[in-house]
Amino acid sequence: MPKNKGKGGKNRKRGKNEADDEKRELIFKEDGQEYAQVLRMLGNGRCDVMCIDGVKRLCHIRGKMHKKVWIAAGDIILVGLRDYQDDKADVILKYMSDEARLLKAYGELPENTRLNEGIVGDLDEDEENAGDDYIEFEDEDIDRI
Secondary structure (H helix, E strand, O other), X not given: OOOOOOOOOHHHHHOOOOOOOOOOOOOXXXXXXXXXXXXXXXXXXXXXXEEOOOOEEEEEEOOOOOOOOOOOOOOEEEEEXXXXXXXXXXXXXXXXXXXXXXXXXXXXXXXXXXXXXXXXXXXXXXXXXXXXXXXXXXXXXXXXX
16 A cells, blocks of 8 residues: 555645634725625526626636635625626625625615525515415325325
């Protein structure tokens, strides 16, 4: 058997999540940047987002965040707008849930923005039609089966 000459395995590559515990300074948007909420993840480091200005954009997750900061549907992010492509943007920063609540309290995000939800969209329609998936059987129907 060959001797192991590496410095560790999968767990060493992952590293420690020490940065999650400490508080970081709240970063506000600047010129050429916009707040957005993730609609869905597309894979390949891309996602569909709805920006606060009302435009739906395709965003690219930058390399510094790729496989280090996990973004899911419903997260509030800061995107950098492109001068030459209005329908595309780049993800600059992901806000934690407490930071997103602070942004909403400061008035940076509109009041109708829903936070802490996995799926963005009209959930009211889904709740109304949720009962349609089930079929109720009578006792007579069960006896025939």
